[in-house]
Amino acid sequence: MKNLSNHQDGADQVTSEVFRASRRDFLKMGGLISGSFMLGVSFWGCDKKGNKTVSFAPNVYLSIDNLGEVTLVAHRSEMGQGIRTSLPLIVADELGADWSKVKIVQAEGNEAKYGNQNTDGSFSVRMFYKPMREAGATAKLLLMQVAAKKWDVTVDKCDTANNHVILTGTDKKLEFGELVEEASALPVPTVSAVMLKERSGFNMIGKPTPIVDLKDITTGKAVFGADVVLDGMKIAVIKRSPVVGGAVKSVNDKKALAVPGVHKVITIKGAGIPATLSKPLAGVAVIADNTWAAIKARDLLEVEWELGPNADYDSEKQIQQLTKEVAKNGRVRRKRGNFAAAKAGAKKVIEHTYIAPHLAHATLEPPAALAQVKDGKCEVWACTQNPQGAIKAVADALGFAEDKVKMNVTLIGGGFGRKSKPDFVVEAAVLAKESGMPVKVQWTREDDIHHDYFHSLSVQRVVATIDKDNKLSGWNHHIAYPSISATEDPSVLQPADGELGLGATDFPYDVPAIQIETHDARAQIRVGWLRSVRNIPQVFAIGTMLDEIAEARGMDPVANALELLGADRNITFSQETGKEAYPNYGEDIAVYPWETARMKAVINRVAKEAGWGKKLPARSGFGFAAHKSFLTYVACIIQVSIDENNNVTIPEVHYAVDCGVAVNTDRVKSQFEGGAQFSTSLALKSAITVKNGQVEQNNFDGYQIIRMSESPQNIHVHIIDSDAKPTGVGEPPVPPFTPALCNAIYAAIGKRIYTLPIDLTK
């Protein structure tokens, strides 16, 4: 038996224990029959000495009833990444369940029961792969113990398949449902006694599995944030301060209240400054019988605003100012060797400034949440990526204890980081309390575009030096953007270590002199995070500059990248960042090292698959970029074709990805297909501009995302066959896409791109 408590091949700081779950743990989930067999597996973090820490305590719940139906609790939020399928299938595979008999129920927000449920950072499969396997394997062992006793054999003669325990080498089998009652009475084994499947024994892991919500989605039955209904429910639409930090000075609601169906107009004080990552903006809410009446009445509100100090904000001017700023010396955040000396001795110096705009998430589902406040308790239904964050924010806003707030999680109609922020959830709770009615807050598309937590603009300057031996001798990366931290503390002017660790300070290339410098940039909007976060602008600069370096060295860009990665090695970055540890997406770099060999393998694979180097027609070209983010290695080659009117089409995209064990290969592929399309929007179409502190775009006419004819035509995803620990795939497709596209455009028509979105008419 394998001793799992040491977790030698898993997340080393996680220890687990199986316990008997109570009926109460399952009651609220419904559909349980008496005699059900219920298990919880709890996991806790350990420090290096093996002492329990309290920070990490997810419980995996599963039950099997006497009809053999397996119920699994999905505790992470589903927003299109397929997590309601991928985590349960891991349990089912280890258990030997019949997938058609598995029922998935969505967990409410509950930190004590489920641990951290904040679904972002491409984190879910990485963190829960092993706990899910152990939960399934533990249940399997208990069922086999019952069967072994009935057959008078030792447990090692048993196995499971298709919801049955089987006696190996015979045709004897017993259905799970027949065993659960006795299994319920057995002592729960320690996790160290549990045997996990060998990879060859997997039936689902590593294969494609359709998502569990497929039928509900295609028939319109899937329930999203705006779809929940309560008796007596009213709809609220809110006019919010056009400038972040603004306050309501006066309201004339006479015309609004005259719209038939309108009940109340309520002012929401809002956060002011700092805007925070959790509180609503100041606003005036119309509460009506239906959404249309609320929208109409909202337009009739006459509100005078105290706009505050952000009313002077102009994003174009900030780009101009930061362009001057990054030309200066900045604060050094990583240093290796002597860049000044490298520059002084260089044969050639390449220097460019890279500009990227503010971006909005523009999830197809605008934020929506429903709340009811009754008897000192608040119950909420919301499309939230972070149910616990939402509970805290609601409790804080209402002055309730957290255990008086119940947070039900609906499907999320696109998240990308937007729905990690509970501002819209708090709005619903505050209005429900104030009005005494169940209130659903519905954001319009204009609300969503105007009042997002934006991916903030960025200006970066890279200086690369090539020495007399034609080697890349120096790399100097200057970075300026309003920091996410400034949303909580506006005095923050510099990027956080965590932001720089998304592609900049973890620059992996083996260059003798590396100097990464940051510059002040003031945040005057709400800054948040968007799918892959700072990797987007940082890798836009790095990936396009590497292509210029290859050209200057007279080298093929793929060969250039492979050479610069240097010898096969694990990189730690730590000594050069002046910190104890490079953030490494929250993981110990000893457990998840930066392995140059794995990066080289994805690069070689993508070059082979894409036919890199083959001759293409005139005004067509290949572009390459590779990047590791969220611990997943990705290389990308894009083929573009550009017509005489400079319209860009993308006939082919090839990705090679090493995400360790690919749990659901179909969802790995769909995340990369989607990542390519999402990235095409941000590379070619999308930009938010702000003038007088107010966002200038209103809807999908001004803030554009690609339509079907603009999608890359063929997106090929090549998954590296791997036994390594699984890592996430939601965000990693995005970073290398834009530089690969820019490099392809250069190969096609000889034009370098330094500003996003790409505009070939300029």
Add this chain to the structure above:
Amino acid sequence: MAKFSITINGQNHEVDALEDMPLLWVLRDIVGLKGTKFGCGKALCGACTVHLDNEAIRSCSFPIASVGSSKITTIEGLSEHGDHPLQKAWEEHIVPQCGYCQTGQIMNAAALLKSNPKPSEEAIEQAMEGNLCRCGTYNRIKAAILSAASA
């Protein structure tokens, strides 16, 4: 406020609504059919697509007063058991990611196949141009429509 009598998925509904209330909000807030989604309110994204007789319309920008005697079909009425050839093709290709835009995509595609049962890729792109997907399922949508059309 005015009274309207409209036919949705073969059933008659009497509704009280403001004359300019878009059909979307009649469906969602008054009749309680939640499969039709709100995405933009300006006929820019297609999430709210339903059929007016055989034609795809953006219900977010189509006032109730203009429905008249035309028959409305929503995703809930597209097929009895969720087995319209497009719904089956959507399952076969595992099209959806978050799923929010998909009912509008399916309804728009269904109207296309009614008027053009064997559309070319170009015809599909042209017909589907008004339906946005932020997750990036366009290629699978196109593949699913092509398979449904050849089924």
